[in-house]
Amino acid sequence: MVESTPNALCFGDEFSASGAPCLVHVEDHGLTITFFPDRDGAVSRSESLRFSELTVSAGGLDHDQLVATWVGFKGQRTLYLKSSDVIRAFRQAAPDHLSQPLERAAEQVRQVRQRHRMVWSIVGGALLVVVLGLWFGSDVLVELAVDRIPVEWERKLGESTYHDFLAHQDVMKEGPSVEAVKEMIHRLTGQIPESPYTFEVTVVKSDVVNAFALPGGYIVVFTGLMKKAESGEEVAGVLAHELNHVLQRHGLERIVKQLGFVAVVSIVLGNPPGLGGVMKQLGVELMTLKFGRAQETEADLTGLQLLYRAKIDPSGMITFFQRLAEKDEGRVEWLSTHPMSNARAERLKTQLAEMPKQNTEPFTFDWTNVRASQGAPISTLR
């Protein structure tokens, strides 16, 4: 039976602190409150109250309950009404002297709700701004962070990875290939007079068609890449590109971005493997650095300019990239980290066309000899 369900709690000296459940009826003259028999076996009883005896306010945990107080025979009593039907009936039946306090109570409820909504919208908005700011401003932040890292640190970072890597490789110490690469690097770095880096380049005997640059100026060229090249200018194009990754501190930017991401993830999800895990992860990341598209474009264009300044034929760079992409897609390591798109080649061609024509200076080595010197040991290995 609905009628027997309590709809309010009454507090007073003779009731327990949890309140006495009661049924409140709103009538024309006031309220009828029926108390239920409690567990002690007391009988159910009703009492009537006139509106003139009551004072009202808003109360409860969320200020969403109507609180009516009056002084009865046994001291002060307080009634907590939560049912919206009863509150509505109360407001409709209440005489003029109660309408003002009722309005005040309703206003209080509205204010509390509005305040909650406002605080949560401000917090939500602030969070959104932070997320958007990080999303769009991360590049600026990364650049700022990278600018503060001394070259010396960058050099140490690259050096340890470089030596770790070379320890497991078949390094070429001398020979025409090493001399040729040294000449290319010398010509290119001669055009970067204010570079804070001392470039170190190593030729690694391997069929892998790849070359990479580590932060701090450590460059590795595989003989596989040199064997694919039809001229020294083509290899010089790849080197110019890699040198510019170092000069623009692209590797460091990636690490800072990754570190920032790891830090955010650690804050959100906790950091179970500890800092050691992060450092290990970073080392792996360093070896498989995949440069972002913007960084690739930047290294392409600055690489092209560097070739131009060093008077090395820049068209070798474009043709080599394109030829590798056409013939050996899927097998060329360098392309997996430097995907060759038409847009990329076109951008380079446009850039090249805009540069004034100049006479290029050939290298002193004979490229056929260089390739022949590589061919022999590799064929014996097979």
Add this chain to the structure above:
Amino acid sequence: MKSEILYPGAFPMVRLELAEGEHIKAESGAMVACSPTIDIESKMEGGFLGALSRKFLTGEKFFFQTLRASRGAGEVLLAPTVPGEIVVLELDGVNEYMVQKDGFLAGADGVVIDSQMQSMSRGLLGGEGFFILKMSGKGMLALNSFGAIHKIELKPGQEYIVDNSHLVAWSTTTTYNIEKATSGWVASFTSGEGFVCRFRGPGLVYIQSRNPGSFGAWVRQFIPVSQ
């Protein structure tokens, strides 16, 4: 449904006698033993989204277990995970309680469990998180605490101060404000209390005699650091 608390103190269990067809919901993993007439079902209380919000917002379990006396009357023994007392309340349809996220042990079928968002200051500083459980409806409600449970009875307008993180449950007729433990900021934190909740009656406030967070910090110093 009859309930009885066995072994009151630090390691209690609650025994519930179910009539045939009667069922209760309990925190997942709370069942210790039961009569062979009782079937255990897993249920996402409040539907998938309700369960999801409860899991992510309050840290409560995704599933509740339903224990149903489907093959005749029987009894169920339930116990919480942490050492601490159990208190059984009776909801009558108008009494409502806010319960901190680990406080729920079991409830009759008529008990409605919602996760509710607290205000910014209460969420940030109250020590209970932004989302807590709201228990309404009708029937038996068993709560558990970390340490002993102490009941504070507040008359209308009566105030009482409780250190945050010691709260278990409080009636919705009470109100509370978060404030600094002492008048100064520095003293508030050096006193070890930080923020406290100033409750104002009428209603009941159940508090626990131990603070789980502080206990965790105390235990942590004895855990060997792994490599």
